[in-house]
Amino acid sequence: MKKVIIIRYSEIYLKGKNRGFFERAFETNLRRAVKDLNCELIKQSGRYLVQDFQEEETDEIVERLKKVFGLHTMSVAYETNSDMDSIFEVAKTLCHENGTFKVESHRGDKKYPLTSVEISRELGARLLSWAKGALKVDVHMPSFTIRVDIRENGHALVFGDYIEGANGMPVGTAGKGVLLLSGGIDSPVAGYMMAKRGMTIDCLHFHSYPYTNMQAKEKVVDLAKILSQYTCGTTLYTVSVTHIQEAIHEKCKPELMITLLRRFMYRIAERHALRIGGQCLITGESLGQVASQTIEGMTSSNSVVEQLPVLRPLVSFDKNEIIDRSVKMGAYETSILPFEDCCTVFLPDFPAIRPKLCDILREEEKLDVEGLIAEAFTSVEKIKI
Ligand code: ATP
Ligand code: MG
Secondary structure, eight states: OEEEEEEEEOHHHHOSTTHHHHHHHHHHHHHHHTTTSSOEEEEETTEEEEESOOGGGHHHHHHHHTTSTTEEEEEEEEEEESSHHHHHHHHHHHOOSSEEEEEEEEESOTTSSSOHHHHHHHHHHHHHHHHTTSEEEOSSSOSEEEEEEEOTTSEEEEEOOOEEOOOSBOTTSSOEEEEEOOSSSHHHHHHHHHHHBTOEEEEEEEEOTTTSOHHHHHHHHHHHHHHHHHHTSOEEEEEEOHHHHHHHHHHSOGGGHHHHHHHHHHHHHHHHHHHTTOOEEEOOOOTTSSGGGSHHHHHHHHTTOOSSOEEOTTTTOOHHHHHHHHHHHTOHHHHTSOOOOGGGTTOOSSOOSSOOHHHHHHHHTTSOHHHHHHHHHTTOEEEEO
């Protein structure tokens, strides 16, 4: 009896003429996720199997596969001979000590002497008498299920419950976005959500070194690393906005500091995205979360982006929902480390909540916008994650 992992992907997304395209991306991402572990991935009629791995690496493989978007469910299964005795031997090892169960069977080999209903009935009966009253059958709400899949080569796969995958679409099938990655809770989650829809993600971080320290930068690198487990790798670009912030601080109304800085960030982000083939900007903004994330605030930052859409996958999320997702993706502990973000440098006491475009434009006239942007671009650093 040999252990394998069955991988199922979401059919709905994969039908039609594009199917091959999605499957290839999915397969590439699966291989990438386990490439340093000793195992083999094979494709088998509408699903994949991982096989030939070390028993003790099972959990590690499952954990990694859980981070591959497009994966619907998986099962750790045992491959055995398809005769009833062999199946029964494996099924016993999968049973809980007590409770209710059912058997579900599927017959890939139509020449198999029993129909799927007969397989389930036969195996169920054997398990019942073996359990001597500790187990009962419940076909509607069983506490566990034993599944049998009869294959054509005289083998059967026997397994228990399904393990839920990350679902979504394979990364690499929906273009490339540039994620404005801060050191906070929201933006890594925003990147996660877009990768879940198949988008390739590159990250862009603005810092104001030396006002923000090196630990703040390391934190962002760590967040990019966490995100990269879901995005099949990423590249992090960093840009200094120190001189931009100093110029705003020196010349403009303090209550517009954040609004003006944001408009610089968006301008730089769009130009950067166009240079690296990015097709949209992604931010972690959520409507009403803070003063700069009102609809007026979003309008003011959007209005400097000329060609690309700005995607805000968290726009309707409550903070609790974002935190929940952040915890699940493993970013939360890093996100809450207390290092300063550039937005907290020169922070005004009362930021403008509904900034008016005419006021913003008047303040911007005091600045050499193009010169400051050009200078910021000389500070770009590229970090391959
Ligand atoms: P986050 O938790 O993602 O930092 P936030 O609630 O702190 O979000 P803001 O600081 O207003 O909100 O930032 C809103 C969005 O702007 C962020 O989600 C991020 O996409 C972008 N952003 C903010 N600061 C930076 C930065 N230093 N570098 C890159 N992007 C940033
Ligand atoms: Mg922030």
